[in-house]
Amino acid sequence: MTNIKVNIVMNCFNGEEYLKEAIDSLIAQTYEDWELIFWDNCSTDKSASIVKNYNDKRIMYFQASEHTSQYEARKQAVLKCNREFIAFLDVDDLWVAIKLENQLQLFNDDSVGFVSSNYWIINQKNNKKRKVFKSMPKGHVLDKLLVQNFIGMSSLMVRKKSYFNLEYGFNPKYEIVGDYDLVLRLALKNKFSSTEEPLSYYRWHGKNLSHQIEKNAEELKQMVEEMKSIPLFFNNKNFSYFEDFSKYLASLGYKLNSDFYKALYEANKIKDIFLKIRILIILLLPIKIIKIIKS
Numbered sequence: 001m002t003n004i005k006v007n008i009v010m011n012c013f014n015g016e017e018y019l020k021e022a023i024d025s026l027i028a029q030t031y032e033d034w035e036l037i038f039w040d041n042c043s044t045d046k047s048a049s050i051v052k053n054y055n056d057k058r059i060m061y062f063q064a065s066e067h068t069s070q071y072e073a074r075k076q077a078v079l080k081c082n083r084e085f086i087a088f089l090d091v092d093d094l095w096v097a098i099k100l101e102n103q104l105q106l107f108n109d110d111s112v113g114f115v116s117s118n119y120w121i122i123n124q125k126n127n128k129k130r131k132v133f134k135s136m137p138k139g140h141v142l143d144k145l146l147v148q149n150f151i152g153m154s155s156l157m158v159r160k161k162s163y164f165n166l167e168y169g170f171n172p173k174y175e176i177v178g179d180y181d182l183v184l185r186l187a188l189k190n191k192f193s194s195t196e197e198p199l200s201y202y203r204w205h206g207k208n209l210s211h212q213i214e215k216n217a218e219e220l221k222q223m224v225e226e227m228k229s230i231p232l233f234f235n236n237k238n239f240s241y242f243e244d245f246s247k248y249l250a251s252l253g254y255k256l257n258s259d260f261y262k263a264l265y266e267a268n269k270i271k272d273i274f275l276k277i278r279i280l281i282i283l284l285l286p287i288k289i290i291k292i293i294k295s
Contacts, residue, residue: 004033006100006157007081008089011073012051013041015091018203019050022091027056031100034058034087039077042067047091071178075170078163086158088179093154094201103157106193113162113190114183116151117199124203132202136194142187146238153179154200162190176212177219188232214253220246244272251279256287 008026012019026036038051040063051061062080064073078086085107089095099117106115118136120129132152137144144150156179163169166185170178186192224243227233247270254263263283270276282290 004035004083005104006031006034006085006087007083008034008036008087009039009074009077009081010036010089010091011039011041011070011077012043012047012091013067013070013073014043014045014047016043016045016047016050018092019047021094022089023051023054023059025094025097026089027054028097029095029100030098031104034100035083036060037077037080038062039073039080040064041070041073069172069175071170071174072172074178075172078169081160084160086160086163088153088156089200090154092203094203095154096197096199096201099199100157102195102197102199106195107157107159109191109193111191112159112193114151114156114158114186115193116155116157117195118197119152119155119200119202120198121202121204129201131198136196138193139191140187141192142184142232142236143238145184145187146233146236146242149180149183151179151183152200152202154202156183158186159190162186165189173222174219176216177223180220181223184227184233188230213249213256217246217249217253220249241272241275244270244275248275248279252282252290255283256290258287 010022023036026034036059038059038061040048040051040061042064048061048063051059060080062077064076068076074088085104087100087103103115103117106112116136118131118133121132122129133150136150163186169182171181174181224246227239233239247266251263251266251270254260254266260283267276267279267283270279
């Protein structure tokens, strides 16, 4: 056990449906010297019994004293990590068997503080999968991250000291965008590395928190306001696009809730021409069509 380099954080709240598949994909890793920090955020289903049925000393079970936000739970779980690297696997996601082995090699460059990979999205409705990105960037990626979040939570691995060198780690105020907030702050001070090969599977099943558009937009707007006080964010050439995207998402949320006038109000505040035209076209579509496109 002394050779273990990586902790895996798995945050769980009533995740019994896909939990066994997620853990099995961890056990199947070609890199075997890992330790799982399983954080049970006061589940009321069979999640705890599923985990405890594994006779594996590498699996460490912890139960929260009270239910918290998703990113407070992640924050508390990270405090239990005592290895050099920390990876994250959500209870409804999966890993390719070479995920840990390949990503650990990316840290051979000491200036790299966090890494990721391309990943697949599996649609549970039709069992189809698609690769998310055509290519993955490397190096100093703050500019690119402000335009698009290309780091999936279950694809992320961080150098522990890079995480704890931040002013704070996961922000417990967030329920949805906490991973985006974290990687943006990591990108301020650290180089990023990645692999083009998809090494994880994000399962789309309609209950994902990230698909709660209105809540997502509300939290993203809060992120924008907090980052305005940080010059390295606010003065970045792509910060205005980042802010416009929060308005785009807010407009979409209002549209999906049948509040056309609020949706139009948010759309009119967008400065980026491409985003403005795109959302105005969406506002003209029936809600049923938008939901089909979104799925």
